[in-house]
Amino acid sequence: MKKCTHYEKALMGVSVSLLGIYTSLQSSEITFEEAAKRFGLTETDLRFRLTVWGRRLPRLLKVLDKICADTVSRAEAAEQLGVSPRQVNKLQESWNVLRPIKAYRIDRAATKIKWELHKKCAIEVIDGSSNFISAAESAQLSPRQMRRRVATLLLDHSQMSYKDLKSLSASKRRRIADHIEVAENFELCEQADMRLIASGKVSLRDVAFKKVLSTDERRKTAE
Structure with missing residues (x-):
């Protein structure tokens, strides 16, 4: 059976916490391979993102979780991350996140x-x-x-x-x-x-x- 990405799960109303996946990975509750699958990424891509974002990653994932829960606007997310609204769109796309459809x-x-x-x-x-x-x-x-x-x-x-x-x-x-x-x-x-x-x-x-x-x-x- 084809595994759903975080994006697809969000469309179906399934609650998936990006920060929760990251926390589970850091505490060795899940393997790196399993974390990559839950993020909907390849292991190489996930490794690259961990390197690029470093200590800032938890903040990014927390904000993306808020977007997925529809508790923060795009402008607010941009301010919290220190990026432009257009960059927020790109981050949502790259992390397979979509704001819930009303x-x-x-x-x-x-x-x-x-x-x-x-x-x-x-x-x-x-x-x-x-x-x-x-x-x-x-x-x-x-x-x-x-x-x-x-x-x-x-x-x-x-x-x-x-x-x-x-x-x-x-x-x-x-x-x-x-x-x-x-x-x-x-x-x-x-x-x-x-x-x-x-x-x-x-x-x-x-x-x-x-x-x-x-x-x-x-x-x-x-x-």
């Missing part, structure tokens, strides 16, 4: 994705590739709710009803569905995510979590 952010992302999933399934009804029953099941809605989603999209983007749609050819329905996808700003990556959720291959919250992480990474890169 549950409300995942909930908010999940709500948005749920609406996107509803629209994706409604568009499949519009283009004729699915029916109300199958689409409703994929979107976790009732058939009546799915009919409302379809009716809303058709009215908003084509000024027509589903009854009007039923009389159109398959190619015309596809063009209308394509128009709605563009108007609703459906990107290819979003469509792929919606297909995975609808098929049950991934959970909605997994996709929400991935999107929040992606947003954080882009923000960090831009800083």
Whole structure:
């Protein structure tokens, strides 16, 4: 089984103290090899860091633990370590540390994705590739709710009803569905995510979590 890094454990909400690992190593409670694995580093990399940071290492690890516990801001961490906020980001990355993601952010992302999933399934009804029953099941809605989603999209983007749609050819329905996808700003990556959720291959919250992480990474890169 693949071992989780400190970074991955932090994402899963597992409490791992960097300072605790270091203290255990110093007191010979764990071997150097085991300490490197717990840090998510190679033995060579850990040895190098012990040399470079020396007596300052406990302070660094303590601050990184605070970041992981979300009890200190990036600016405060920078002040405590005597480095710039940008350097704090680099230290977090190099020590496999990520500030916990607030549950409300995942909930908010999940709500948005749920609406996107509803629209994706409604568009499949519009283009004729699915029916109300199958689409409703994929979107976790009732058939009546799915009919409302379809009716809303058709009215908003084509000024027509589903009854009007039923009389159109398959190619015309596809063009209308394509128009709605563009108007609703459906990107290819979003469509792929919606297909995975609808098929049950991934959970909605997994996709929400991935999107929040992606947003954080882009923000960090831009800083």
